[in-house]
Amino acid sequence: MPxxxxxxxxxxxxxxxxxRFASHTLADLDRYVLSTGYAGAPQSYEQTRDLLYVYTxxxxxxxxxxxxxxxxxxxxxxxxxxxxxDNRIVPLHLPDLARRCLAxxxxxxxxxxxxxxxxxxxxxxxxxxxxxxxxxxxxRHLQSVIGFIDLLNAEYGGRxxxxxxSFSSDTARRDPARxxxxxxxxxxxxxxxxxxxxxxxxxxxQVPRFSSAQLVDMLSEPLAWFVKPDMHxxxxxxxxxxxxxxxGLPARDLTFLKPVEAAQHYAELxxxxxxxxxxxxxxxxxxxxxxxxxWTCVGDVHAWAAAEGAAPLEIDRLLYMIGSGRYFDGVKxxxxxxxxxxxxxxxxxxxxxxx
Numbered sequence: 028m029p030x031x032x033x034x035x036x037x038x039x040x041x042x043x044x045x046x047r048f049a050s051h052t053l054a055d056l057d058r059y060v061l062s063t064g065y066a067g068a069p070q071s072y073e074q075t076r077d078l079l080y081v082y083t084x085x086x087x088x089x090x091x092x093x094x095x096x097x098x099x100x101x102x103x104x105x106x107x108x109x110x111x112x113d114n115r116i117v118p119l120h121l122p123d124l125a126r127r128c129l130a131x132x133x134x135x136x137x138x139x140x141x142x143x144x145x146x147x148x149x150x151x152x153x154x155x156x157x158x159x160x161x162x163x164x165x166x167r168h169l170q171s172v173i174g175f176i177d178l179l180n181a182e183y184g185g186r187x188x189x190x191x192x193s194f195s196s197d198t199a200r201r202d203p204a205r206x207x208x209x210x211x212x213x214x215x216x217x218x219x220x221x222x223x224x225x226x227x228x229x230x231x232x233q234v235p236r237f238s239s240a241q242l243v244d245m246l247s248e249p250l251a252w253f254v255k256p257d258m259h260x261x262x263x264x265x266x267x268x269x270x271x272x273x274x275g276l277p278a279r280d281l282t283f284l285k286p287v288e289a290a291q292h293y294a295e296l297x298x299x300x301x302x303x304x305x306x307x308x309x310x311x312x313x314x315x316x317x318x319x320x321x322w323t324c325v326g327d328v329h330a331w332a333a334a335e336g337a338a339p340l341e342i343d344r345l346l347y348m349i350g351s352g353r354y355f356d357g358v359k360x361x362x363x364x365x366x367x368x369x370x371x372x373x374x375x376x377x378x379x380x381x382x
Contacts (some may be wrong), residue, residue: 030378031342032333037374038345043352045361056240058353060344062234071187072236075179076113078187080104081232082175086168086219090248093146093164094140100141103172115185116176124169125155126337129135137198174217182213192315194233199249204305204329208254208313208322222314224323227255234340240345245338254343259350263368267375268327269299277292281369290320303330311381346371 031274039057042048048055068077076188084100101343106127111116119127131137139145151165160166173207176185182374199206211225220228225274230253249349260306262284265271271281273296284292298304310329311322332339347353349367352360 031331031337033374033378034342034345034371037371038349040066040362040370040374041349041352041362041367045354047273047358048354055343056345060235060242060338060341061238061240062355063340063344064231064238065100067100068232068234070236071232072191072234074378075185075187076104077107077115078232079107079172079176081085081146081170082228083168085224085228085231086171089195089224094145095138095142098140099136100129102131103169104154105137106162112185116179117178117347119173121166121170121173122156122158122261124173125152128152128169129156137293140195156327162217164373171218171220175214178213191233191236194250199207200247203249203252204310204326205313206249207284207325210253212313222318222325223255223257226253226325227257229253230255231345238261240261242338242341244335245340248338250296251338251340252329254328254339255347256287256290256321257347258289260328260343260346261286261293261321261324263346263371264324264327265289265292266372267331268302270296270301273297274353278369278372279365281294282365283370290324293320295320298327300326303334305330305333 035053035056039051039053042056044050052199057317064071064227066076067080067084068080069079071245080100080103083103084096087096087099103124106124107116109127110119129149132140132149132152148165151161153164154161155166155169179185179187180192184194194210197207205227210229211222214220214225214228230250233250233253237248237250256264262281265284266278266281270292271278271312274292277282305326309323310326311319314322320374328339328342332342348360349371350360350364354360362370
């Protein structure tokens with residue numbers, strides 16, 4: 028049976044392989060787990076400006092062509108500065124936001140939104156400011172920010188601190204796994220918010236409150252249950268749960284498995300006989316069938332954590348670090364991705380009697 032200790036051992040082996048981190052210990056891994064969030068928005072659980080920064084940047088967190096996530100976040104919160112009074116964000120319409128973004132770009136001396144010329148994106152902003160609706164991701168991202176501001180005002184007085192307090196309700200403490208689905212449902216109508224981006228936003232914006240705490244303090248926190256089924260978490264949990272062994276694919280192929288294929292395997296294949304299981308309805312029961320694989324992965328992380336007295340957040344963060352090679356402040360670990368994957372697979376094989 029896989030254990031949390033095998034995961035910790037593998038994570039520490041990956042980290043200490045890099046000479047820069049050769050002296051790091053499990054305590055350093057704990058600090059890494061709690062370093063969730065963005066350095067540019069350290070109080071996103073309390074300051075509305077920081078919360079909006081995380082929301083905006085998170086829309087671009089998946090990478091790919093488009094504006095730089097941090098420059099995009101800086102532009103939007105810079106444009107919204109005069110809309111925030113006494114920590115409350117005042118609602119506004121898309122053309123007004125576009126005009127404010129243009130004014131901020133023209134006066135702030137900021138870097139371009141992309142590595143080179145951002146003229147195309149400024150053109151889109153001018154069109155939006157004139158009331159046009161160009162069908163481009165940039166427009167949908169800004170519309171998503173408007174929608175989130177409307178949600179904050181409708182439900183939380185337009186304030187980050189009230190939004191944060193809602194995550195520790197009695198209902199969330201009674202059933203933190205189900206609360207994860209409920210909170211995502213609240214955001215799911217907003218453009219650009221899917222399972223991974225939505226859960227990542229809530230994790231990155233709310234967990235920084237615990238940055239100076241101890242990881243053990245997270246065991247009773249509903250926020251510790253927000254995990255992101257990204258590419259690496261999906262792939263590695265496929266192996267840890269025993270599902271990947273049922274595909275018939277070579278172990279080395281796991282490193283290159285496309286996210287959509289990983290999610291499909293998660294939806295179609297059963298875990299090993301010895302795998303931990305949640306009680307009650309599966310999380311995917313509350314979401315569209317197309318999301319079944321992603322939610323089954325989240326449920327597996329929850330079940331593993333609950334069975335071994337760990338915080339789901341710890342599993343999420345250590346799997347991401349092993350998969351991506353990104354450590355504190357995004358520093359890249361000096362071990363190849365195939366080596367990192369194999370390090371975890373070896374550790375799990377050493378303890379997985381039922382896989």
